[in-house]
Amino acid sequence: MPSPQDASPRRGSFRTAAVILALLAVGGGLWFFADRDGRAQPKGPPPGMGPMVVSVSVTKARTGDAPVTLSGIGTVTPLKTVTVKSRVDGELTEVRFKEGQFVKEGELLAQIDPRSFEAQRNQYEGQLAKDMALLENARADLARYDNLVKKDMLAGQTKDTQASLVRQYEGAVRSDKAQIDNAKLQIEYSRITAPVSGRVGLRKLDPGNMVKSTDENGLCVITQMSPMSVVFTLPEDQLPKVRRKLLAGESLPVTAYDRTMSEKLAQGKLATTDNQIDVSTGTVKLRALFDNKDEALFPNQFVNAELLLENRRNVVLVPAAAVLRGPKGAHVFVVGADNTVSMRPVVTGLAVGTDVVVDSGLAAGETVVVDGADRLRDGSKVSIRQDAAAAAPNA
CATH class of the missing domain: 2.40.420.20 (conserved putative lor/sdh protein from methanococcus maripaludis s2 fold)
Known part of the structure; x- marks a missing residue:
């Protein structure tokens, strides 16, 4: 077993080795951070240099204009959409329109066989001629009876009976004329005309079909394309500002954009607001009118409506990134x-x-x-x- 005197030199040698290793580590660190010339890089900017x-x-x-706009989603809503139906029953003999055609109000669209209505008219006209002849004879008899009564040669009751007969024939004549007018109306209804100007949709019946006035589908649908309206919604909090402008008589421009707000479709103006707020959504409906001569707005199309409330001029503008x-x-x-x-x-x-x-x-x-x-x-x-x-x- 080694003596304490032998252990002391060993401890000293271990301490010396540890110090040497520490010095080597520090030296290696200095060398790692030194530049190529062997000098350590200084901290901070080089001496004599100013701030970065x-x-x-x-x-x-710059100065420019800042439009104050209100935006809402809306739907293209035609001012007039009419399902063309027949008012009489009969065979559809002719269709004069083409699908997608633009028609004017009063233009002939289709024809229903009118012969049965013409026959009724002729029958009523014959009955009218008969009743007119009876009326003329009854009036002549009444005039004679009146002279006889004045000469006390005829009882007054006979005159009164004849006067009643005259009134009866007069009623029959009026009834005949009304039936003739009705027959003429049926003949007119057999000519189906466009109730409004607009574009015709797809045809629903072909010639040869029997048409009834009770048919729900009708012959076609006509939609007015110009002018066109857009019904859109705004939050109820924005309604007072819009109403003040409208009541003051100002014309508020409205621009219609497509679904993605990337394309301008049409330019119009605000027509009116609804008369009540939807309590379930807290919004109010507004209607804007557009000329739509190019038919850029299509019925039931989804659009974004932008209402120009005012245009602030000569304001200072900078990019939002600044x-x-x-x-x-x-x-x-x-x-x-x-x-x-x-x-x-x-x-x-x-x-x-x-x-x-x-x-x-x-x-x-x-x-x-x-x-x-x-x-x-x-x-x-x-x-x-x-x-x-x-x-x-x-x-």
Whole structure:
């Protein structure tokens, strides 16, 4: 067993080895972080250099118009849609329209066999001639009886009976005339005409079919294409502003867009609002009218309606990307003459496409940072990119 005197030199050698290893580790670390010349990289910017310069894109705040719009989803609703039906029963002998054809009000669409109605008219006209002859004879007899009664040569009761017979024939004549008029009306109804101007849909009956006035489907459907209306909804909170404009007699433009809001379909104006609010949805219906000469709006088409409430002129506009949000609210970075930026609090308003209205805090013509603002601080130095510098004066 080794003595304590022998163990002490061993402990000393272990401590020496540990110190050497630690020195080697520190030296290796210094070598790892050293540059190629063997010198350690200094911390922070090189001596004599100023603050970091940030490359940014800029634009100028400009004046423009800011339309105040209200948007709602709606449906293209024709002002007139009529199912063309026959008013009489009979055989359909002729169809004069083509599917998809535009027809005018009063234009002949189809013909029903009128011969049975013409026969009835002739019968009633014959009965009228008979009753007219009887009436004339009865009136002549009444005139003779009247003279005899005045000479006390005939009892008054006979005269009264003859007068009653005259009135009876007069009633028969009126009845005959009414039946003739009805027969003529049936003949007129056998000619089916367009009740409104519009475009004809698909045909539902062909010639040779028996038509009844009780048929629900009818012959076809005519839809008025011009003018056309769009019925859309707005939240009830927006109704007072619209009503004030309407009651003041102002004309409020309405633009119809497609389902994706990518294509403008038609331009019209607001016609009226509904007379009550839908309590289940908290919305109100509005109707806008469109000329629709090009038939861009199709019945029952889903559209987005944009109502122009007012147009604010000469407001300050900047790209929405220039406005940053922070704990203290919205702000922009304004570039000074020495390419130093200052953080400017602003009050923003409406969004106009990719721009935003600045209600206060910025003047037209001032240069603001659009891209690269996330690396800036108040007082930072910037270098304006060449493409942005060329575009800024035209903004």
